[in-house]
Structure formats: C-alpha cells, structure tokens
Amino acid sequence: MADEPESSKMVNSVPETPEVDGPLRQAPAPRPSAPESPGRMRRLSRSRSGIAVIGALVGALLASGVMAWRSDELPFMARDVCWGSLSPDVVHALFSDTDVRSRELPLRRATEDQMHTECSMQGFGADELESEVTASVRTLGELRGAQAWSWTEEYLSSRMTPLGEGITGMASSTRAWVALPASCEERSYESGEKPPLRVVTLASEAADPEGQNVVDARRGLDSMSRAVVRLANGVMERYGCDGPYSDPPTLRRAPEGNELPDVDADRLCGIQGVRLPRWAEGPDAEVVGITPGTKPGPSSAEGIWACDVRQPFGPNRLRLMTVADPELAGVVSRVLGNRATRLGGEGQGAYAGGLSVYAADCRSGRVAFVAYEPGKESESHADKSLALAVLPSYVKAEAKRVGCGDMNVKVPSNLAP
Structure with a gap:
C-alpha cells in the first residue's frame, strides 16, 4: 500500500502525546479560543452549515499534510514542519516574503524504503x-x-563548506547535508555489522547557481546551514538516537575572484x-572553486576537499576531489x-569517460580520490582524457598528505596520456 502524507502538526501549550507507532506523532488538540467578540469563524461555528464548513476545511488540511503561512501573519497557530524539525523562523529564513x-x-x-523520504517546502507569491x-x-x-555519483557531484562540490564543530556535514547557499549517527537505526544489526550511512539533506534551486551575488550567497549559506542542523536534530529526536547538535557557527562562503589561487600547471x-x-595548458585557465575554510589537500581532520578548474573559452573543465571520510569514501568508490x-x-x-576514481585503505580508513570532467562522464573512452591524465599525479601527492603513504596509479598502456 502506498504511503500516505503525514499530517501537519500544530504547536501550542498542550503537551504532545507520545506516538505509539514509531517516529510519527499525532497532532495535539488546538487550544480553545478566548471568549472575545465572535468574528467570522466563531459565527460560522454557531450554525450547522458553519460547523460542516469548518470540519471540511480542517479535515482537508490535516489529510493532505499541507501547511501555509506568511512570515508576519500566521493562520491558526505557528507549527513546526518537516517531521517537527523546522520552526517557522527557521523556515522563513529560507524564503523571501x-x-x-x-x-x-x-x-x-x-527505513522501509532504502532510498529516502521527503518534505517539500514551497514559497508562493500571488498564488504562483x-x-x-x-x-x-x-x-x-x-x-x-x-x-551515488549524482549525490557526490551535488553535495561534495567545491562550493560546499564543512559545518565543523563535530558535525559531519557541509553547506552552501543552495545545498546542505548532515550525516546521522549510527544509532539512528530502527532495525538491529549482527555483531560487527555496520549500519549504512544515512544523511539528511536540503536542496533549493540549482546546485551551482550562475551569477549569485555575495549578499544572496551569504544569506543562503547561513539559512541552509542552520536549517540542516535543526533538521538533523529533529530526525534524531524522532528516532531516539544520539544528539542534538549545536547550531553551526558563521561559515566561510565559497571564495571568488581574487580570493582564488592562480593556475600553476x-x-x-x-x-x-x-x-x-x-596539451591542456592555456593562458585562459583559472581556478573557479575551492572548498572554503580548508587548505589544499585535506588533513585527517578535514575529510572533504575539492577544487574546480576551467578554461572559460576552451573545452576543458576539471574537478579534483579527495574524500577522507571513510563512510563517504565508500560511497564515492x-x-x-x-x-x-x-x-x-x-x-x-576505475575510469570511464570523463570520470576517474581511485580508492585506498589507509591508516584512517578508506580514502577516495576523484578527477572529473563535468559533462563528459557518460562519454566513451576518449583519446585525451584530462581527468585520467591528472589522476596519477593527484593521487600520488594527496595520498602522502592524508597519510596513505606512497601510491602510484597504473593506467593501462592504451589509455596512458
């Protein structure tokens, strides 16, 4: 049987009734209105037809799981959304007026569907x-x-800033994610069996928006990072697992322009x-993105690092990425x-089209190294692959930096640059 949308929940002074069926909670009864002047809703409630109208309206709202409000005008009462995790002020920061x-x-x-569950928040202006x-x-x-690659490309890009402060996660102005603790599992595992990595995510607009101004980038990064941590805390509370996390500090935004290093071949x-x-060198090449708040090449404390290089007027674009978090490296590999x-x-x-991935089991666990040409991952083996040409020197340099020792990538002779 298909899943039905979860009912919306109203926050008021009535204590919340614990749910008998797992992580979902029933909505508490709304607080009675004060005995003031009747108003239209109160006048309606005095007639049979009015009661029928009100009942149909409330029933439709609860059955559909749809909630609506404005930042300065809340019908009924303020409510937390997305499994009771996001309060109205956190949600409003994600949207304009x-x-x-x-x-x-x-x-x-x-849990039942190994893929995911979702909560959609939509902002409407003039009913559009x-x-x-x-x-x-x-x-x-x-x-x-x-x-796995679609998630990696969007959520581990050079635009993403690590959340820090003991939280495994990252955020940008349009994407954010946080890893849930291993205790957030509802089924038991055998001794020595490790639960699969689970994450909460937020996504808005394009993963890599064009022409976003500094003010919007700053506001988006602040609101997304705060919201994704609150989302994780709400989910952890529902599952009864470890937590909560503290709100993240003000994060460094993705560097731009003169903040980025020049390209050195x-x-x-x-x-x-x-x-x-x-054959890929050129005067127009430039670094267009690098993971904020990190130095080139992550240490064991900096689990994810990425850098993007492009030629604005040429065919070549390249992303280099090191994932030193063992669970994420397992996904990337x-x-x-x-x-x-x-x-x-x-x-x-392995290598296919414009995507080369190399993984190793190091002292700190699994580490994955990626060289990627955006837009060419589905192509057949080309005579000149920029990703494959750069991968051996990248792995050799980064493996030493993250504690994997001396590593040499062996490329088949027919593919060697």
Whole structure:
C-alpha cells in the first residue's frame, strides 16, 4: 500500500502525546479560543452549515499534510514542519516574503524504503510558485552507480563548506547535508555489522547557481546551514538516537575572484606535483572553486576537499576531489560499475569517460580520490582524457598528505596520456 502524507502538526501549550507507532506523532488538540467578540469563524461555528464548513476545511488540511503561512501573519497557530524539525523562523529564513506551504511523506519511509523520504517546502507569491526547498532523509550507504555519483557531484562540490564543530556535514547557499549517527537505526544489526550511512539533506534551486551575488550567497549559506542542523536534530529526536547538535557557527562562503589561487600547471589547485598535461595548458585557465575554510589537500581532520578548474573559452573543465571520510569514501568508490576500465597500483580504481576514481585503505580508513570532467562522464573512452591524465599525479601527492603513504596509479598502456 502506498504511503500516505503525514499530517501537519500544530504547536501550542498542550503537551504532545507520545506516538505509539514509531517516529510519527499525532497532532495535539488546538487550544480553545478566548471568549472575545465572535468574528467570522466563531459565527460560522454557531450554525450547522458553519460547523460542516469548518470540519471540511480542517479535515482537508490535516489529510493532505499541507501547511501555509506568511512570515508576519500566521493562520491558526505557528507549527513546526518537516517531521517537527523546522520552526517557522527557521523556515522563513529560507524564503523571501512569501506564503510557505509544506507537505511531507512519513518519516518511516526512510527505513522501509532504502532510498529516502521527503518534505517539500514551497514559497508562493500571488498564488504562483516562486521557490522550493526539499528536505530528505536518505540511506546514502545503499547508493551505487549513477545515483551515488549524482549525490557526490551535488553535495561534495567545491562550493560546499564543512559545518565543523563535530558535525559531519557541509553547506552552501543552495545545498546542505548532515550525516546521522549510527544509532539512528530502527532495525538491529549482527555483531560487527555496520549500519549504512544515512544523511539528511536540503536542496533549493540549482546546485551551482550562475551569477549569485555575495549578499544572496551569504544569506543562503547561513539559512541552509542552520536549517540542516535543526533538521538533523529533529530526525534524531524522532528516532531516539544520539544528539542534538549545536547550531553551526558563521561559515566561510565559497571564495571568488581574487580570493582564488592562480593556475600553476605544475602546482594545480595549490598542490605541489599535481600537473596539467601540456596539451591542456592555456593562458585562459583559472581556478573557479575551492572548498572554503580548508587548505589544499585535506588533513585527517578535514575529510572533504575539492577544487574546480576551467578554461572559460576552451573545452576543458576539471574537478579534483579527495574524500577522507571513510563512510563517504565508500560511497564515492562505488560510483563506477563493472563496465569501467580498471586502474592498477597500490589501491583500486576505475575510469570511464570523463570520470576517474581511485580508492585506498589507509591508516584512517578508506580514502577516495576523484578527477572529473563535468559533462563528459557518460562519454566513451576518449583519446585525451584530462581527468585520467591528472589522476596519477593527484593521487600520488594527496595520498602522502592524508597519510596513505606512497601510491602510484597504473593506467593501462592504451589509455596512458
């Protein structure tokens, strides 16, 4: 049977009744109105037809799981949305001055369906949809192939800032994610069996918006980082697991323009020994993104680092990425299937089209290294792959930096640059 949308919940002074069926809660009864002048709603309630109208309206709202309010005008009462996690002030910060409507699927879908469950928040102006933010709870550890890569490309990009303060997660002005503790599992596991990684996410607009001004980028980063931590706390409370997390500090936004390093063909993205092939060098190349708040090459405390380089008037774009968080590295290492060409060496890797991935088991756990040409991941093996040409020098330099020792990627002779 298909899942029904979860009912909306009203926040008032009546204590919340614990739910008998798992993480979902019933809505408490609304607070009685004060005996003031009747008003239209009170006049309606004095007639049979009025009672029928009110009953139909309230029933429709509760059955659909839809909530709506304005930042300065709350009908009925203020309510938390997305599984009781996000208060109105947190939600309003994600939108401009618009009507906000929310609809959510039951949280238990995240356990029953190994993919995810979602909550949609939509901002309307003059009854027209203006913007949307989608929250989800996802079992990331189950993803493979194209699904794993789609998440990696969006949520581990060079625009994402680590949340820090003991929270495994990142945020930008349009994307955010937080890993849930291993205790947030509803089924038991065998001794030694590790639960798959689960995350909460927020997404709005494009993952890499064009021409976003500094003010909007700053406001978006602040609101998304705060909201995703509150979302994680709400989900953790529902599952009865470890938590909560503290609100994140003010994060560093993604650097732009003069804040970015110049391209050095023999020190790409600021990493000594990482080289562009001669055929890819050009005066127009520039660094267009680098993970905020980190130095080139992550230490063991900086689990994710990415850098994007492009030629504005040329065909080549390149992303380099190191994922030193073992659980995330496990997801990244599964993005290429059996049809990819295997790469040899001390680790395990593969290459297909414009995507090269190499993984190794190091002292701190699994680490994944990625070289990627956006837009070329689905192409057949090309004569000149920028990602494959840069990967060996990138892995060699980064492996030493993250404590993996000396590593050499062996590329098949017919694919060697």
